[in-house]
Ligand code: AMP
């Protein structure tokens with residue numbers, strides 16, 4: 001099979017690394033890719049939302065399957081574009097159509113969906129400019145902290161958690177009346193704050209059957225001890241010790257099965273990943289959000305724990321034969337430590353020369369934001385590498401990642417040295 005992966009981050013490098021190992025693979029293309037994916041296949045410098053250029057590439061290179069990494073092309077309808085095109089319509093796209101991508105693309109849609117299909121989630125209501133006064137009243141009915149979510153995609157910045165009622169009202173006003181998040185904030189979901197520990201569960205589905213992929217916990221804040229600004233993710237661990245079999249069974253029965261059934265009932269033919277952001281509230285799962293794609297950096301710990309041929313699983317999604325496919329996971333712990341550019345998640349410099357990559361032997365270095373400049377790897381993003389290691393315990397794995405991260409150098413490099421620490425400590429207590 002000839003495969004095209006769309007995207008340029010660590011998630012796509014992990015996909016490319018895994019698919020490159022498949023016996024079924026002939027040629028692998030990544031658009032636009034990065035300096036890391038260049039080792040797994042051929043990078044093609046095309047934007048993930050330039051559908052016409054993607055069409056030409058698929059046609060020229062005789063692509064048999066397209067795997068979409070990020071949400072943007074899905075929410076913009078790349079899958080629908082393929083289905084509506086005479087040349088492309090029989091080429092499978094892994095990732096939902098526009099209707100299914102709304103699970104991520106519209107918070108209001110996903111909350112309504114959860115309510116309709118009885119998926120446990122925080123109490124909520126949605127407001128627009130027209131009923132802002134009711135929004136203020138709804139806020140008054142809740143206890144602090146207050147959770148405000150812009151309905152549409154806002155580059156991961158559309159969720160505000162506020163301690164004071166006055167602040168929450170002010171922010172609601174600036175989202176609805178002053179377009180703080182542009183059109184994405186023309187509707188705002190206000191919801192109850194959930195107390196608990198967060199984790200993510202990933203599902204691969206062909207619309208009929210599904211496989212539950214390894215669960216992961218990510219580390220969103222820039223600073224150690226979960227302090228400072230939110231980022232795309234500074235590290236991840238899989239499996240998650242507190243998400244034991246009993247908990248995952250609850251997730252399957254209360255969340256995954258009703259979600260798949262709900263999609264069917266809505267007439268949504270969903271083929272791809274469902275990323276379920278969960279809160280473990282005293283042993284019971286509550287859904288915080290759905291995403292229509294895999295997480296980054298979660299993919300960098302999920303993929304290395306999948307033993308089976310990943311391309312074979314994706315073919316099962318495309319042909320709706322996923323139930324026939326072998327699926328096993330590695331009984332080891334994977335951790336990833338994300339190395340970022342100095343200044344991230346604020347302004348940061350690009351084009352810094354990277355040294356030491358060849359010294360890393362015991363870890364997988366997935367590139368998140370790099371490019372090649374005259375054969376040299378240079379930084380090209382806020383998140384630069386996700387350094388993944390496997391071990392018997394979180395401690396063993398994460399120490400390997402820290403050692404490897406120390407070998408890699410570029411000006412301004414920073415990473416959190418406490419990835420997994422909370423999980424190690426909580427295990428010691430039990
Ligand atoms: P989202 O984009 O919906 O994932 O929200 C971003 C982050 O905000 C989540 O990962 C949670 O840490 C936090 N969050 C969102 N909704 C809630 C909630 N209802 N209660 C507590 N925390 C929340």
Ligand code: GLY
Nearest residue numbers: 232233295296297
């Ligand atoms: N790491 C969170 C995400 O991919 O949305």
